[in-house]
Amino acid sequence: xxxxxxxxxxxxxxxxxxxxxxxxxxxxxxxxxxxxxxxxxxxxxxxxxxxxxxxxxxxxxxxxxxxxxxxxxxxxxxxxxxxxxxxxxxxxxxxxxxxxxxxxxxxxxxxxxxxxxxxxxxxxxxxxxxxxxxxxxxxxxxxxxxxxxxxxxxxxxxxxxxxxxxxxxxxxxxxxxx
Numbered sequence: 001x002x003x004x005x006x007x008x009x010x011x012x013x014x015x016x017x018x019x020x021x022x023x024x025x026x027x028x029x030x031x032x033x034x035x036x037x038x039x040x041x042x043x044x045x046x047x048x049x050x051x052x053x054x055x056x057x058x059x060x061x062x063x064x065x066x067x068x069x070x071x072x073x074x075x076x077x078x079x080x081x082x083x084x085x086x087x088x089x090x091x092x093x094x095x096x097x098x099x100x101x102x103x104x105x106x107x108x109x110x111x112x113x114x115x116x117x118x119x120x121x122x123x124x125x126x127x128x129x130x131x132x133x134x135x136x137x138x139x140x141x142x143x144x145x146x147x148x149x150x151x152x153x154x155x156x157x158x159x160x161x162x163x164x165x166x167x168x169x170x171x172x173x174x175x176x177x178x
Contacts, residue, residue: 063109065159066116069170070104070123072155076130079148084140091133096126117170124160124168127152 020026037043077100080088110116131153134144143149163169
């Protein structure tokens with residue numbers, strides 16, 4: 001290719017897909033792809049290959065929700081640290097710094113279901129604790145009206161409920177209300 005070549009035009013893929021579907025050749029392409037995968041031992045005979053994405057989408061959805069609640073709490077704590085650093089420093093537990101000191105997507109979320117549930121409930125409990133701290137008379141009044149705290153309340157209302165003993169319960173993918 002010449003150095004002045006503009007490179008790959010992504011509309012080519014769209015045109016290819018349209019021609020493939022118009023000609024009814026998608027099954028032929030899939031068959032050839034599967035043959036090549038078998039030839040390279042990427043697929044095994046009578047092995048379990050998932051052709052639907054339901055399980056994958058559910059896993060991504062749950063991780064996305066975990067990231068949402070964790071990042072919402074982290075962002076709220078960051079804004080509170082900017083607006084009222086002395087107050088936050090005096091009331092926040094030291095473990096919050098470790099848990100929310102960096103962006104949630106920069107850390108690894110738990111891979112096992114039970115660990116993810118425990119993580120979500122810990123984050124939920126921390127959020128409810130922050131709500132109680134904001135309601136105390138020592139808390140600066142301007143903090144409860146901040147957009148970040150209002151957004152945190154909306155996210156918690158959608159993703160958590162208080163269970164027995166005021167314990168945060170995360171709506172899981174299996175039994176959620178969405």
